Ligand SMILES: Nc1ncnc2c1ncn2[C@@H]1O[C@H](COP(=O)(O)OP(=O)(O)OP(=O)(O)O)[C@@H](O)[C@H]1O
């Protein structure tokens with residue numbers, strides 16, 4: 001199997017404060033890999049480093065066999081890395097359509113491709129099509145999440161990094177979002193999924209990594225992780241095992 | 244009689260206002276993208292005025308080509324100063340450095356121009372200044388017709404660029420969320436450069452058209468920039484539509500104050516309006532911007 005993403009010995013810091021120590025993980029083509037951990041464990045920080053928003057103090061990030069550690073975010077986007085950031089971060093004063101267009105910025109010279117991709121996003125999220133000329137800042141939280149996901153899909157990335165796509169959403173929408181994530185993966189996009197909701201993450205992903213205060217403390221197939229006592233205690237709740 | 248005066252002053256106000264809009268738009272664009280005030284902006288206005296003056300007198304192709312030359316000189320200088328001074332300083336991740344550097348650049352440009360052009364005011368006459376159209380008792384010089392047409396075209400062009408082109412949308416994205424724009428594949432440094440070039444081009448061109456009404460010395464831009472700052476604030480920092488509206492309003496206020504009150508009161512009236520705006524509508528005339536997105 002060929003690794004699409006390979007991270008080795010990553011050390012990340014904000015200023016002088018080290019947040020992640022020695023993180024190593026890999027993701028093969030076609031996989032969904034979950035990254036779980038408590039608040040402040042360093043999940044978002046790790047995704048930011050993968051997308052190129054934060055340069056590591058130490059360690060390497062390889063994408064498609066190429067060392068991308070020194071590349072800025074806009075170069076990594078051209079290589080096929082997309083991030084749906086924490087808090088959605090839609091452009092509030094651009095319309096839904098303009099947000100999507102910018103998601104396809106790398107293919108701006110190819111209007112027919114953009115049109116096809118936008119139709120696909122609208123088919124995935126009909127709500128966005130109804131609101132296409134509305135400013136993104138006026139959308140509801142769930143709609144903004146759809147937009148952030150649709151915007152990332154406009155670049156047809158090889159690797160889609162999702163930072164807590166279910167945060168703050170109604171259970172019914174959460175269900176839809178995870179279904180969409182599986183559909184995106186089935187169509188060939190590899191996914192790195194950060195989730196606080198470990199149950200959802202394990203249902204969706206094939207493998208997982210558990211992060212605790214900036215270090216990987218467990219990894220393996222989701223089936224194995226579910227049985228790991230440390231994971232059960234911290235993320236699944238003991239009651240689940242007793243029943 | 245009075246209607247004629249009111250109309251006459253409306254035209255004068257729109258002429259002046261269009262020029263203020265050109266200057267203020269550059270400030271607003273730079274503020275939008277960098278959240279930084281460019282204190283050197285005034286000196287690009289002066290530079291444009293001198294570029295037009297010398298092109299007209301040394302090359303002799305007339306006034307209109309000299310406006311284009313001022314635009315090009317402004318754009319080129321904007322590019323040069325951004326690339327050589329502002330970009331390296333921005334990499335240092337210190338918010339104050341680039342701001343102070345704009346003051347430094349301003350002092351430097353003023354003194355270079357002082358060394359080359361001297362302190363004595365230049366008389367900027369164009370071949371259009373003395374040709375006047377007259378209808379219904381109102382006088383409009385060809386000079387003013389050119390100003391209105393050229394500014395209106397420029398503002399419309401900028402609007403179309405911002406609204407309908409990929410690069411214009413990318414520019415707005417960078418000013419709303421630079422980091423996320425990077426995730427889209429947009430190179431923020433390229434758009435910052437583009438913003439400086441556009442802003443300086445507008446200032447240079449504004450300078451060429453303001454020159455006939457300014458006292459053209461190396462410090463000429465300073466008299467305009469204070470009003471431009473007021474316009475940027477009244478329009479709501481970083482808001483293009485608001486800036487256009489505010490610029491025209493300030494131009495009109497200035498011409499009516501001159502006519503009916505006293506030219507000495509212009510700044511007082513403009514700043515009274517500014518304070519009033521800050522009190523009743525601190526987000527600017529067209530308020531839509533700068534709320535946090537949750
Ligand atoms: N911009 C920042 N400056 C300084 N420290 C930061 C910054 N962002 C995050 N941190 C710190 O880094 C640590 C890891 O944060 P991170 O956002 O990666 O956690 P997380 O695992 O995503 O948590 P959550 O589940 O709450 O989103 C936290 O202790 C946080 O306080």
Ligand SMILES: [Mg+2]
Nearest residue numbers: 043044045086
């Ligand atoms: Mg997080």
